[in-house]
Amino acid sequence: MTMEVKDSGSVVLTAYHPHSPARIPGMEQSFVQDIPPSHSPTSRKSLPRCRRINRMLSNEPAPPPAFSRSNSQASMDSTSMEDFWCEVESIKESSEDRPEEATLLEFKPADEGELEAEWLQDVGLSTLISGAEEEDGQALLSTLTRTQAAAVQKRYNTYTQTLRKKNKHTVRDVRDIFGTNDSSPTFETVPVSPVPSNGIQLPGQKPVWKSVSSNSCLDCGLDKGSPSVTEELSYEVSFSESITVLPKTPEWPKNQRFKKEDSALPKFIVRKSRFGLTEVGDLSPEDMKKIRYLSLIELTAFYDALGVELKRNRAERVRGRENGLFGVPLTILLENDQKKVPGIKVPLIFQKLLLKLEETGLETEGILRVPGSASRVKNLHQELEAKFYEDTFDWDQVRNNDAAGLLKMFIRELPSPLFTVEYLPAFITLVEKISKIKLQLQALHLLIMLLPEANRDTAKAFLQFLKKVVANEGKNKMNLWNVSMIVAPNLFIYKGKRANQQAMQAAATTAHIVRLLIRYQDILWTVPCFLISQVRKMNEAAMNNSKRQLMFDKGVRKLLRRKTMERERPERPEGAVTFPPYLQSDIPEGVIRVYAPLHSKVSMAIQLNSQTKAKDILARFHCENSRSSSQNMRGQIQSLHEIGGNIGQHCLDPDAYMLDVYRANPQAEWVIKPKAS
Numbered sequence: 001m002t003m004e005v006k007d008s009g010s011v012v013l014t015a016y017h018p019h020s021p022a023r024i025p026g027m028e029q030s031f032v033q034d035i036p037p038s039h040s041p042t043s044r045k046s047l048p049r050c051r052r053i054n055r056m057l058s059n060e061p062a063p064p065p066a067f068s069r070s071n072s073q074a075s076m077d078s079t080s081m082e083d084f085w086c087e088v089e090s091i092k093e094s095s096e097d098r099p100e101e102a103t104l105l106e107f108k109p110a111d112e113g114e115l116e117a118e119w120l121q122d123v124g125l126s127t128l129i130s131g132a133e134e135e136d137g138q139a140l141l142s143t144l145t146r147t148q149a150a151a152v153q154k155r156y157n158t159y160t161q162t163l164r165k166k167n168k169h170t171v172r173d174v175r176d177i178f179g180t181n182d183s184s185p186t187f188e189t190v191p192v193s194p195v196p197s198n199g200i201q202l203p204g205q206k207p208v209w210k211s212v213s214s215n216s217c218l219d220c221g222l223d224k225g226s227p228s229v230t231e232e233l234s235y236e237v238s239f240s241e242s243i244t245v246l247p248k249t250p251e252w253p254k255n256q257r258f259k260k261e262d263s264a265l266p267k268f269i270v271r272k273s274r275f276g277l278t279e280v281g282d283l284s285p286e287d288m289k290k291i292r293y294l295s296l297i298e299l300t301a302f303y304d305a306l307g308v309e310l311k312r313n314r315a316e317r318v319r320g321r322e323n324g325l326f327g328v329p330l331t332i333l334l335e336n337d338q339k340k341v342p343g344i345k346v347p348l349i350f351q352k353l354l355l356k357l358e359e360t361g362l363e364t365e366g367i368l369r370v371p372g373s374a375s376r377v378k379n380l381h382q383e384l385e386a387k388f389y390e391d392t393f394d395w396d397q398v399r400n401n402d403a404a405g406l407l408k409m410f411i412r413e414l415p416s417p418l419f420t421v422e423y424l425p426a427f428i429t430l431v432e433k434i435s436k437i438k439l440q441l442q443a444l445h446l447l448i449m450l451l452p453e454a455n456r457d458t459a460k461a462f463l464q465f466l467k468k469v470v471a472n473e474g475k476n477k478m479n480l481w482n483v484s485m486i487v488a489p490n491l492f493i494y495k496g497k498r499a500n501q502q503a504m505q506a507a508a509t510t511a512h513i514v515r516l517l518i519r520y521q522d523i524l525w526t527v528p529c530f531l532i533s534q535v536r537k538m539n540e541a542a543m544n545n546s547k548r549q550l551m552f553d554k555g556v557r558k559l560l561r562r563k564t565m566e567r568e569r570p571e572r573p574e575g576a577v578t579f580p581p582y583l584q585s586d587i588p589e590g591v592i593r594v595y596a597p598l599h600s601k602v603s604m605a606i607q608l609n610s611q612t613k614a615k616d617i618l619a620r621f622h623c624e625n626s627r628s629s630s631q632n633m634r635g636q637i638q639s640l641h642e643i644g645g646n647i648g649q650h651c652l653d654p655d656a657y658m659l660d661v662y663r664a665n666p667q668a669e670w671v672i673k674p675k676a677s
Helices: 044-057 082-095 112-122 135-141 146-166 174-178 239-244 285-306 330-338 348-360 374-390 400-412 424-432 437-450 453-471 480-492 503-519 529-550 554-567 614-624 658-664
Strands: 103-106 217-220 230-232 267-271 317-319 591-595 603-607 638-644 647-651 669-674
Touching: 082 374, 082 400, 082 480, 082 503, 112 146, 112 285, 135 285, 135 529, 146 239, 146 285, 239 285, 239 437, 285 437, 285 529, 285 647, 330 453, 348 374, 348 400, 348 453, 374 400, 400 480, 424 437, 424 480, 424 503, 437 503, 453 480, 453 503, 480 503, 529 647, 603 614, 614 638, 614 658, 614 669
Parallel strands: 230 267, 591 669
Antiparallel strands: 103 317, 217 267, 591 603, 638 647, 638 669
């Protein structure tokens, strides 16, 4: 059974760039919204229902959108989207008696120049607006690929042209900033060449792939035996650059369809290079901030390369509750929870609801789909608000369907959507304007990298739970498409004052997005290595700038001269104090000193060879300390970390080949400690 959706142009989403770039012929697919006849707005019986949904989405009444159905469309059965609309109706009913907790503090329409200025600030290039010569901005610009630089230049040119039209103030020409004399200024870019997964380009070295084995690749797709196409994903070259080198293909079908069967989704494999894979939690917060900068630049360049308009809502300031459980901003909720449990990354109430459902509800037939009692859910909500933090709430009284209702209520009542107001239009666009699943997944990957830490960690916990629900389909009768239809309206119908009045048109689109999020989540939490490469280069550029500044400091120069003289002194006389080896800086090539503060043997020099892996070093320390292991490390999973040099902190994949990592960052320190949870 297939489903095709036509872009009727009636999905009202705030466009980020008013003027869309030239589109690649045939790249834009045509959709016809797949809505059962019983819910079609062309049906007289369904008009009141559509109006009720519209009133739920906006305080102002709006005429129902017009839908059309292609004659050639292979219609789905009348209940294909029934779960989605039942969930929308359930949301409406549950919200009728609840006051609006969140208050919009600020909203005003923005012109093109203001939107471009916000974009430059969001990618860490506020220096282009302020005119200040900040090292971070210059370091970021020095790492950009050709397509990324073109995306930045396009937004900066639009910003400056808008300011000149307004005659606000004198605007610096891009040629003055980047030192170019050509009439068509360009940014200096990084050469486009494959980048190995360590995150840094090694001269003359080609990526080396391991043979396929159970641990040599990240496998996301269908269960074994399912009929599906297997595709390999590459993180070696940026997504936008790979678009520019794709061979020209005939015009894509105008009525591109996507199927709702699980078997229709391709199986993707990301093979581990000699540097392993890096998850979002494996990098330091400082480096993840740079990943977010680069992800937005890359996402913009990616959409530009596809000829697709990147739509983005203007950031809103929303005031939610400052205490309690429901309707509280994630950051405030985590701040309150961290006073009880330091270092927690997912709100306690959300964790408890997930735990309750995982322990008793995964095999419940119709879990998530079958609503709980509205009155019971209301009473449980009030009781949780009063008793949760006092640890007096009785979880045994909570039925599984009621717990599922509370879980969806928590997500729905966040003052800002889990996937953020700014990028909700970009999520919709990636399906409506991009037909290939692989390209959709790449865009989705970058959007996940853009999420704030609190949103990303909460979304990860939620998607992991949904994956478990689908895995129990045999007992709970909830397959991937069922779960996606139920979850979609809770994630993508934004209840704010700027809610999209025709969001109901995106029913199949949003369900497909949730399906991609659940199916390919293991890939989505992996940081593309080309982004890590750019972070390393940013850090190296910042270090080089700092070194140049230090050279102008007279005091430092005197200190360097004195240190040089000390090195040239003759050998110490017999009896002089000699420092132990682990305090000496002169370590032979290919030898690293690994520190393990929690082990009884805290330091060890290890000679690396081409086959030494991170897990081999961990095993050696474990063997040396097995008899006298520290009480502090018992029960903890230890990992090898790369710290300093051209990276902040990097928890290494156990399968990473250490000689390759060492050569990529010879100035790093190597520390064994527990992996951050």
